[in-house]
């Protein structure tokens with residue numbers, strides 16, 4: 001007896017330790033994104049990249065007919081009576097059940113505050129009044145890494161819901177990692193509304209959906225249970241959107257010590273499935289972290305390359321612009337100079353630059369001045385006009401060419417490179433470390 005107790009305590013400690021490792025990994029990943037200065041979200045924002053911080057828990061939605069045992073399943077998993085149950089007691093709206101530091105119930109608005117991912121629900125009229133959160137301190141099973149979403153029991157017919165229940169479930173399904181569909185053997189196992197929603201959910205997220213025959217202990221004998229199951233599967237297969245081969249429908253029930261049942265109970269499989277999804281989520285989160293680091297690094301490289309190109313473009317544009325402005329100024333100056341040398345009396349030139357220099361200039365300019373003297377007066381005027389126009393055009397071209405592209409400031413460039421360095425060394429190293437911790441923990445889990 002004491003041996004058994006000891007063994008169980010050891011297992012519990014190990015369990016607690018593994019939960020802590022997984023929790024820690026998801027929390028640290030979350031922090032790597034949300035850190036105010038060096039978080040990937042803010043770094044990405046500066047590069048025009050929108051990143052979402054990873055979630056710290058997985059979301060599991062339970063849906064199904066009225067009184068199929070959804071709320072009871074949550075209570076069983078949490079090992080605390082958080083959700084009201086009973087054939088007559090209907091879960092009216094959506095209940096988020098999650099673990100926290102103290103037992104507390106939150107209203108719809110507080111719920112949306114707690115789950116910003118679910119903010120879009122607000123757009124469905126009236127639903128916020130039917131949202132609530134139950135926080136429990138339970139750490140049973142993997143509850144610290146799970147948020148359950150209990151949904152209103154679905155029924156056919158004239159039942160009026162105070163909000164668009166189908167739409168709400170579809171939106172929630174988009175944000176959940178697992179969708180459990182409970183069918184119970186006595187209730188309206190084949191409620192059309194349930195089947196319709198399941199069919200729609202299955203279109204976008206077939207990999208998230210799991211079917212269960214709940215309250216299997218109430219199905220009577222083995223043969224009755226088989227018949228109920230056949231009926232449900234047949235009904236599911238009639239739906240074109242659901243017709244897949246190899247339907248799996250584990251039978252589950254919450255065992256009652258005072259009413260022992262010989263029926264096979266596969267409820268542990270549900271726990272394993274939740275665990276598997278948590279592990280998958282951790283791996284996905286770590287892989288996404290690596291990809292986001294790489295994307296940031298590439299974006300920084302691209303930004304710097306584009307900046308270098310803009311700089312060299314600006315330099316070339318400046319040089320070309322300078323050549324054209326020079327031409328624009330030199331053309332009229334040359335002309336005026338030519339006119340001066342050709343037409344002004346030599347005496348003035350002598351006085352201006354001295355006799356020797358004047359001689360040198362005159363002989364240097366001989367080809368142009370003779371050319372100019374050979375042109376008659378009317379054409380001289382035309383040439384003058386043409387030169388002025390050409391000079392004007394050169395000046396305009398110079399302005400057009402010399403348009404610079406925006407470049408980064410030296411300081412921002414430095415910061416970008418620092419962030420890239422931080423992501424490549426610190427964040428990636430952190431990711432490696434977390435992966436190692438994750439693997440280490442799974443290995444020891446297998447050893448147990």
Ligand SMILES: Nc1nc2c(ncn2[C@@H]2O[C@H](COP(=O)(O)OP(=O)(O)O)[C@@H](O)[C@H]2O)c(=O)[nH]1
Pocket residue numbers: 065066067068069070071072073084085086087089090091153214215216217218252253254255
């Ligand atoms: N025999 C049996 N009864 C169950 C089981 N799960 C739930 N119930 C009962 O079924 C009724 C409806 O359960 P509840 O969890 O409120 O269903 P919900 O409407 O889907 O949330 C309650 O009276 C529960 O005690 C089960 O596995 N076996």
Ligand SMILES: [Mg+2]
Pocket residue numbers: 070071072084085089090091150153
């Ligand atoms: Mg309920």
